[in-house]
Amino acid sequence: MKYIDLKDKTEAELLEMLKAKKLELFTLGAKLKTMQLTNTSELRIAKKDLARIQTALTAVRSK
Numbered sequence: 385m386k387y388i389d390l391k392d393k394t395e396a397e398l399l400e401m402l403k404a405k406k407l408e409l410f411t412l413g414a415k416l417k418t419m420q421l422t423n424t425s426e427l428r429i430a431k432k433d434l435a436r437i438q439t440a441l442t443a444v445r446s447k
Contacts, residue, residue, distance in 0.1 A: 385433045387439065390436060390437060391440055391443065393440065393444075395441065395444050395445065398444060399441070402438065405430060408430055409427070409430045409431065409434060413427070
């Protein structure tokens with residue numbers, strides 16, 4: 385996911401994406417703890433996507 389894809393979205397869309405990404409991050413963390421996660425780089429990618437969504441949300445709110 386790139387920031388360019390996020391900057392044109394509305395606040396409601398970003399909040400929905402944020403909620404989904406947080407759930408995904410929680411699921412990945414649970415899989416990691418139970419040794420079911422084979423590709424651990426997914427955690428890092430999910431965290432970065434979450435940060436991008438939060439940055440876009442801050443930009444939308446400051447307008």
